[in-house]
Amino acid sequence: MKFNWKPYILTLIVLLILFPFVYMVLLSLASEWRFPDLLPSYFGLRNWLKIIGSETGLLHSFLISVSISLSVATVSTLSGFFISRSVSYHPKKRVLTLLTYFPYILAPVVFAACLSYFFLRMGLFGNATGVIVAQFMITFPYALIFFSSFWNQRTKNLEDLVATLGGNQLQTFFKMLFPIAKGMLLICFFQTFLISWFEYGLTSIIGVGKVQTLTIKVFLFIKEANFYYGALSCCLLIFPPVVLLYLNKRYVFNKLV
Amino acid sequence: MRNKFSHIGLVFFVLIGVIPFAAAFIYALLYSLGIVGVLNSGFTLQHWQTVLASSEVFKSFGYSALVAAISVVISVSFALWLALKFRKEFDQKILSFIIYLPLAIPGVVAAFFTFQLFSRAGFFSRLAYQLGWINEVSQFPDLVNDALATGIIITFITIVMPFFVLLFLNVYKNERVGNLSELAYSLGASSKQVLWRVSLPVILRKTWTLIALYFIFLLGAYEIPLLLGQESPQMLSVLIIREIKQFDLSKISEGYAIAIIYTIVVSVAVSALFSRKNKTLNEI
């Protein structure tokens, strides 16, 4: 009779995955939790109530983050979808795709540091628009690369078929391409949303600390050594993606696979 | 009609995908050569000489590459093991959702979390104290901001490994590795042979470009080493930003010189990765 260790490992994995989420919530509820106490001396809703009183502008940061990420994800998914078509059907497809990879693999913070002069010049420094444009510059290549596999011979044949049957460009997009790309569009939206939602270095440089997204706030609280507010902002940062993951997983991955 | 549409697409491609990168590169190059910048006074190679003469850049490169490589190797090995061993279990309803959860954790949060758990005044240190294993904070091993980059590596692994598990599970399914394995079994292969000759080669061949790409990402990681790294050597992005944002204004050009070196290295690496075969990023 062989010992079955699998359930134990599985339980451990699940615990390891859930631990950060639980710990962050606990830490956000705690206060005055000092070494060597294993449990905090205060435990309750105080921090959350204070934040809702918007003393530290966390709610404001949350809203800024949401609007920036939604804009970035929408624009980069749509533009990536359309433009990757031009790139993928181009005879020099390979060279063009390679060019796309350069901004994609560069550390965003270094990219931003080298670009900040141009942002300053164009008045895009220190405002949300600038942050959106800058984040778009790194999510766009992602979207481009993401969609390049969609524009294959099969898609091209379908497009040609629609054209042969007398459909125009608009009809091709709205009646044929969008429906078959729906799953991919959603995934791309989700991924670009996450890239933007998680971005720190680039935002800190282009936003100059004025555009205080949630990641910027987390850093601020860590620097202040205010770990409880830090954990609270972490909660605000990780739970929206969890919800998105739930929706995405449910409606996209199942259909796609 | 169709052509025109296609051309507009290309113009936008160049405008958003190519120009910013080129502009950033040229600006950094000019700055490093002393041609632009308020306190620079014309063309000079002096900044480049200083950078190349000091060992700091190369140390930082080596350090970053080592940290990234260790993290990727550990992550890939563990992820392979998990994906192959628990393939069926991960298909179950709740588990199949739970394994996606780590994707919701960004680098900043992961670094913060590692710090909270592993620092000398952190959770594990308290636990050790309460259990009587240590009497003083300083007896707890150095796991954060340490010379061996333990904290950085732990965090890199927590960020990257879940992604690889999902990737391998997906490839397993799409490449019909299961069917291939059955075939191999029916032809008399042992389970060891199936693992080493069938499953692993198929999965790795399909994913190695992506693995290499993740290595490059980790090479340029910023917020995690910023929070968990030490003062010297520093990982590349941290070093570059420190040099560009430093007190001594006459040395900013050196930061841009390092940025140029970094950009060229990763660009060459990516060109080598993608120029031969037309690989694309089709993860998940």
Added chain:
Amino acid sequence: MHNINVSILLVLLLFTIVACENDPTQDSLNIQEMSWEDISDQAKGSTVNFMMWQGDADINDYINNYVAPTLKEKYNIRLNIIGGQGPEIVQLVMGEKQAGVKKGQADIVWINGETFFQLRKIEGLWGPFVQKLPNAQYIDFDNSFINTDFQQPVNNMEAPWGINQFAIIYDSAQISNPPRNLQELENFIKANPGFFTISNDFSGMTLLKSFLAELSGSPTGLDGPFDEEKYQKLSTRLWDYINRNKRYFWKEGTTFPKEHSKMNQMFASGELKISFGFSEGGVESKVRQGLYPKSTRAYAWDNGTIRNANYLGITYNSSNKAAAMEVINFLISPEAQLKKSDPTGMDSNPVLSIDKLDPEWKSKFEASPKRIYGAQLSDLANKAIQEPAPEYMIRLYEDFRKKVIEK
């Protein structure tokens, strides 16, 4: 190939577009001639961007929950905080200068000597303006710790906002006789290895300046303009001292904390036995927060520790100079300074000269609660030394990294 050509062309185009310089605004001249009433009028209803260090919860609390709402209520000015200090401020202003930005991101900047020096170097500050502020009359500009910032005359180009002295801290319940000079420090860390370190930041460099002054043999040894020869001689001895002893430092001197706030946490958790800091060591608030034990004490080095003022400046391209002046005038008002000195709050010494105040405010200041745990500024007065020229700081930064950290 064709596409590459196109992109090169577009890049060049972009460069030519952005290369045309714009001149900074000219309206600043008028403000110099306007009356304070007119300036006040012009300031109403606008937004002021204040770039400041945000690394301390008490300071943030003072700004967010007292200054900002009061400004809104009294002057209808919206105060917007931007995080950033020292190099970040200089870089921002420098970048804007380079790009010819007319409306700067920051209107007011919170700075001290080395940033002042660098901003002056790139002509990034607007002024002189301090003489126009009504509340400047309460400041004693004959005090050399106020009228001179890192050996440079302030000349009304920046308004003093706070004054404080650097101090060393220890827990008197654990240590009865803390080190007061380099020799005693060496003995101390040899007897207690692992409990001392120097943060690689502004605070750490300020400690090193005190060390350098001690090596020079006198509290005034570093006064005057930067002296390369003197620096080389003294710093060689300093690095030798540190490198010789760093194996008795925290983590055997293999690494140093990046930020001073980390040292505070380590002192609180017992990882360090000796720490240091501005604001007379910052003991009061940390004890009140329960971070430090009540037996924590602050003291100055025998040869003295640095006393300095910190200042508020207006950027050359501030688009709202009138409102910036109104805000600064409020920040140095008796009301705001009294609140700022509250030991349970920001706990920062008033920069005003109490004797110059109206009797009403004078008595309010005299009746205000004093620190219970921490040392007063006056306790350290006879051990106060001047900030040396900014080049010392810049060189110490670089050499501490090159000759200690990377060794």
